[in-house]
Amino acid sequence: MSGILERRDWLVILSVALIGVVAILAGWWTAEFRVRDAVRTYALSVAERVTEAAADILDPKGPQTLYANDREAHAVALELLERTAGVRRMLAYDRDSVVWLDSTGAAIGRHYDQEDVAQVFATGEPLMMLHITGGEYHVLGLNEGTSALAEIYVPIRRAGQLVGVFELYIDATNTLAAAANIARIAYAVFVVTILLAMAAILVLVWRSLLRRRRDLLAIDALRRNAEAISAELAAVNKRQERFNANAAHELRTPLAILRARLDSMADTDDLRDLKRDVDSMIRQVELLLELARTETVTAGADARIDLGRLAQDMAARLYPVARRAGRDIAVDAPSRAVVVTGDPALMESAVRNLLENALRVSPSGATVRLVVADDPPRLAVADHGPGLDPAELPELTEPFRRGPRGGSAGLGLAIVAEAAKRLKAQLSLARTDEAGGATFSLIFPR
Numbered sequence: 001m002s003g004i005l006e007r008r009d010w011l012v013i014l015s016v017a018l019i020g021v022v023a024i025l026a027g028w029w030t031a032e033f034r035v036r037d038a039v040r041t042y043a044l045s046v047a048e049r050v051t052e053a054a055a056d057i058l059d060p061k062g063p064q065t066l067y068a069n070d071r072e073a074h075a076v077a078l079e080l081l082e083r084t085a086g087v088r089r090m091l092a093y094d095r096d097s098v099v100w101l102d103s104t105g106a107a108i109g110r111h112y113d114q115e116d117v118a119q120v121f122a123t124g125e126p127l128m129m130l131h132i133t134g135g136e137y138h139v140l141g142l143n144e145g146t147s148a149l150a151e152i153y154v155p156i157r158r159a160g161q162l163v164g165v166f167e168l169y170i171d172a173t174n175t176l177a178a179a180a181n182i183a184r185i186a187y188a189v190f191v192v193t194i195l196l197a198m199a200a201i202l203v204l205v206w207r208s209l210l211r212r213r214r215d216l217l218a219i220d221a222l223r224r225n226a227e228a229i230s231a232e233l234a235a236v237n238k239r240q241e242r243f244n245a246n247a248a249h250e251l252r253t254p255l256a257i258l259r260a261r262l263d264s265m266a267d268t269d270d271l272r273d274l275k276r277d278v279d280s281m282i283r284q285v286e287l288l289l290e291l292a293r294t295e296t297v298t299a300g301a302d303a304r305i306d307l308g309r310l311a312q313d314m315a316a317r318l319y320p321v322a323r324r325a326g327r328d329i330a331v332d333a334p335s336r337a338v339v340v341t342g343d344p345a346l347m348e349s350a351v352r353n354l355l356e357n358a359l360r361v362s363p364s365g366a367t368v369r370l371v372v373a374d375d376p377p378r379l380a381v382a383d384h385g386p387g388l389d390p391a392e393l394p395e396l397t398e399p400f401r402r403g404p405r406g407g408s409a410g411l412g413l414a415i416v417a418e419a420a421k422r423l424k425a426q427l428s429l430a431r432t433d434e435a436g437g438a439t440f441s442l443i444f445p446r
Contacts, residue, residue, distance in 0.1 A: 012205055020198040027190045031183040036130065038179040043150035043172050044128055046085045051154040051166040054081070054090070078103045086171035088149070092156070093117050093165045100164075113153075113167065120153045120165045127153040130172070148172040302341050307379045308333035311370040314351050318359065326364040329355070333372035340377045340444040342423040350419035353412040354381040354440050361385030361438075371439075380441040387436035393429045416440070 081087040092101035097117045099110050120127050129151045150172045156164040265271055308331075315329045322329050351370075358368040362383045371380040388396065397417035420427040426443040 009205070009209060013202065016198055016201050016205070020194050023194050024191055027187055027194070031187045031190075035176065035179045035183045038182075039148060039172050039176050040128055040130055040150070042175050042179075043130070043170050044126060044152060046087075046170055047128075047150070047152040047154050047166070047168045048126070050081060050085055050087060050090070050168060051156060054166075086174070087168055088171055089169040091167040093167070095121065095163065116153055117165050117167075120155050121162060124155055124162055126155065132176070146173070146176075148176040303344050304339050304341055305344055305347055307338045307340060307372045307377060309337075310347060310351060311372050311379060314348065314355055315370055318352070318355055321356075322359050322368070325359060327359050327362050328365075328367040329359075329370070330367050331370045331372075333370075334374060336374075338372055338374045338377050340425075342425075342444075346419040346423055350416045350423070350442060351379065351381070353416050354442075357412050358383035358385070358438075358440075376446050377444040378441055380439050382432045382437060382439040384432060384435070384437040387431055388429060388438045390429045390431070393427070396429075397427070413440075416442075 078087070078090065081090070087103075090101065090103040091099055091112065093112075094100055097111050097114045099112055116127055131149045131151060132146065133149070134146050148171070150168075150170045152168050152170065154166045154168065155162050156166060262271060262274060311331045311333055315331050319329055355368065355370065358381050362368055362385050366384045368384075369382045371382060372378070373380070397413045399411055399414045417427055420442055423442070424445060428441045428443060430439045430441070431437060432439045
């Protein structure tokens with residue numbers, strides 16, 4: 001379980017649980033307040049109806065005074081009110097807060113509750129207080145011995161004028177119990193709904209986690225397979241590199257011996273052709289060895305290399321070769337130094353192979369140019385040969401790719417591409433000019 005759930009998953013689950021708990025508690029307190037509000041509303045409506053019905057009949061100053069002084073009629077009326085409306089006691093006050101009616105018959109003419117009566121006269125609105133004694137009430141029901149008594153002051157009006165106040169004490173215990181029962185049922189439905197909603201959300205979250213776990217396991221399996229394939233490919237590449245290097249090394253000695261024996265023979269046209277073929281084979285073996293060395297170089301050398309000086313040195317080294325072939329070499333470089341970092345041997349190998357390829361494909365009398373530029377640092381070798389399609393650069397850098405003029409042109413460019421990768425440089429190809437030609441560039445990061 002701990003492997004499946006992440007921190008955000010725990011946050012989602014805890015958030016859902018917290019929201020559910022808060023909703024349940026909020027529902028509880030809402031139900032509690034609604035119970036009290038229902039009792040108050042009921043008791044106030046009863047008090048207003050009783051006041052409306054009894055004020056004129058029982059008030060000795062009212063328009064109907066038939067029963068105002070009839071004690072027996074008072075007793076019967078009060079008994080009916082008590083049995084039907086739960087009225088326990090009823091008092092009436094005039095504007096001077098003098099009691100002109102007391103259902104107990106004990107306080108006629110006295111002043112009672114002057115502050116509450118004065119408030120009703122001042123506001124013209126009913127005043128109610130709910131007294132709960134003997135225990136507590138809650139959504140789950142009433143405690144044993146709990147009773148509720150509503151004390152209500154209702155204004156008496158005649159012809160729109162406030163002439164007195166009725167004070168009633170109404171037994172609201174049964175109303176409170178009924179409201180609590182209704183609230184209990186409603187709250188139970190509410191809680192079940194919340195719990196079902198939480199369960200549904202948690203089920204959806206759990207299913208999502210299971211799907212994610214399956215996806216993670218599948219991705220992990222793919223990763224392991226990819227790592228295994230990558231390791232196998234790396235091992236194959238290592239074996240191939242060792243084979244190339246060993247094969248080239250083993251071939252170099254017998255080819256050198258063969259070349260020496262050919263030199264000792266009498267010179268003929270066939271012998272000269274044979275020597276050229278052997279020289280070509282020796283060159284290919286040397287390129288194979290160079291490619292193997294380039295592929296086994298690891299990153300680490302971080303020497304500072306001046307591209308302008310490097311171009312001058314390589315031009316000077318190959319100038320005799322170029323002159324024997326009837327070509328020329330020129331260098332265009334800025335006066336300021338253009339410095340990059342990298343392995344000097346890899347850099348020389350890349351530039352030499354580009355320059356040798358350019359000399360080989362250029363026509364007699366042509367000039368191969370080495371161009372150094374800044375922003376970004378760049379060293380380019382431009383020839384005026386038959387030209388190459390820039391889109392074919394990836395194919396041209398494959399080993400043993402046959403060039404447009406025949407021969408194994410791809411070994412030299414494969415060495416250049418591998419060196420550029422390890423120097424973190426970009427190898428690009430473009431046309432030299434409108435007439436054709438090819439310009440290979442090594443572009444370095446600043």
